[in-house]
Amino acid sequence: MSNFAFPPSRLANPPLLELRGVVKTYVSEAGEFTALKGIDLDIYPGEFLGIIGKSGAGKSTLLNMITGVDHLTQGEVIARVGHEPVSVHTLSENDLALWRGRSMGIVYQSFQLLPMLTLLENVMLPMDLCGLYHPRESRRRALELLEMVEIAEHAEKLPAFISGGQQQRVAIARALANDPPVIVADEPTGSLDSVTADHIFEVFERLVANGKTIIMVTHEMALMPRFSRHLLIADGEIIPNLTPNPAPAVASRKN
Numbered sequence: 001m002s003n004f005a006f007p008p009s010r011l012a013n014p015p016l017l018e019l020r021g022v023v024k025t026y027v028s029e030a031g032e033f034t035a036l037k038g039i040d041l042d043i044y045p046g047e048f049l050g051i052i053g054k055s056g057a058g059k060s061t062l063l064n065m066i067t068g069v070d071h072l073t074q075g076e077v078i079a080r081v082g083h084e085p086v087s088v089h090t091l092s093e094n095d096l097a098l099w100r101g102r103s104m105g106i107v108y109q110s111f112q113l114l115p116m117l118t119l120l121e122n123v124m125l126p127m128d129l130c131g132l133y134h135p136r137e138s139r140r141r142a143l144e145l146l147e148m149v150e151i152a153e154h155a156e157k158l159p160a161f162i163s164g165g166q167q168q169r170v171a172i173a174r175a176l177a178n179d180p181p182v183i184v185a186d187e188p189t190g191s192l193d194s195v196t197a198d199h200i201f202e203v204f205e206r207l208v209a210n211g212k213t214i215i216m217v218t219h220e221m222a223l224m225p226r227f228s229r230h231l232l233i234a235d236g237e238i239i240p241n242l243t244p245n246p247a248p249a250v251a252s253r254k255n
C-alpha cells in the first residue's frame with residue numbers, strides 16, 4: 001500500500017512515469033556502490049513532485065534514471081509521454097535522445113547554458129536539434145519563451161552578462177523549447193539567493209498551473225509544503241512519508 005496521498009490526477013489518468021524496482025549500482029575502481037535500492041514510484045500528470053533528501057541520498061541518480069541519461073542496473077522505467085508507452089531503458093541511444101528531447105526538459109543547478117551562444121540561441125538550440133520547429137519559427141518561439149520567463153530584453157546577450165537567477169530563467173525557457181509535458185529539475189534553486197530562488201519557484205508553479213508535470217529534487221526540507229506531493233529519499237530508498245501530503249478533494253470521494 002502506498003504511503004502517499006492521491007495526487008490530483010491519479011483517479012483520472014494512469015501514471016505518466018512508472019518506476020518499477022529501479023536499482024542503480026555504480027562500479028568504479030573503488031568497488032561497487034548501490035545508489036538506488038529498488039525504487040517503485042508512480043508519477044501522475046499535473047503533479048509538482050518534490051523529491052527531498054540530503055546530499056548523497058540518490059536524488060540526481062534517480063532523475064538520471066527517469067530521464068534515461070544514465071543506465072539502470074535493474075528494474076524498469078515506463079513513460080506514457082508520447083502516443084505509446086515506452087520502456088525508457090530499452091531504447092537505443094538515438095531513439096532515447098530523440099524521445100528525451102521531445103518528452104522532457106531538464107533544468108540543472110548550474111544552469112548549463114552554452115557560454116558562446118546568446119540567450120536566444122541557447123533556447124533555439126533544442127528546437128533546432130529536435131527538428132520539431134522550422135528555424136524561423138524556432139526563433140519566434142524562443143523569444144516568446146524568453147518573454148514568458150521575463151528575460152526577453154536580454155535575448156541577444158551572452159550568459160556571462162546576466163545574473164544566476166536570470167540564467168536559470170533562460171535554462172527554464174530552454175527546457176520548455178520543444179514543449180515537453182515533463183520538466184525535471186535537479187536542485188534548480190540550489191545556487192540562488194532565497195529571493196531569486198522564490199521567483200524561480202513561482203515560474204515552476206505557473207508551469208504546473210498551465211499543465212506541465214514537474215519533478216524537482218532538492219535537499220531543502222523547507223520547500224516541502226510548496227510541492228503538490230513530496231517524497232523523502234535516504235540512502236537510495238524512498239522512506240515513509242511522515243508529513244502528510246495534502247489530499248485533494250477528488251481523492252477523498254469514494255467511488
Ligand code: ADP
Pocket residue numbers: 026027028033035053054055056057058059060061062
Ligand atoms: P544526491 O543527488 O542525492 O546528492 P547522487 O545521486 O548524486 O546523490 O549520489 C548518490 C550516491 O551515489 C552518492 O553516494 C554518490 O557518491 C554516489 N555516486 C554518484 N555518482 C557516482 C558515480 N558515477 N560513481 C560512483 N558513485 C557515484
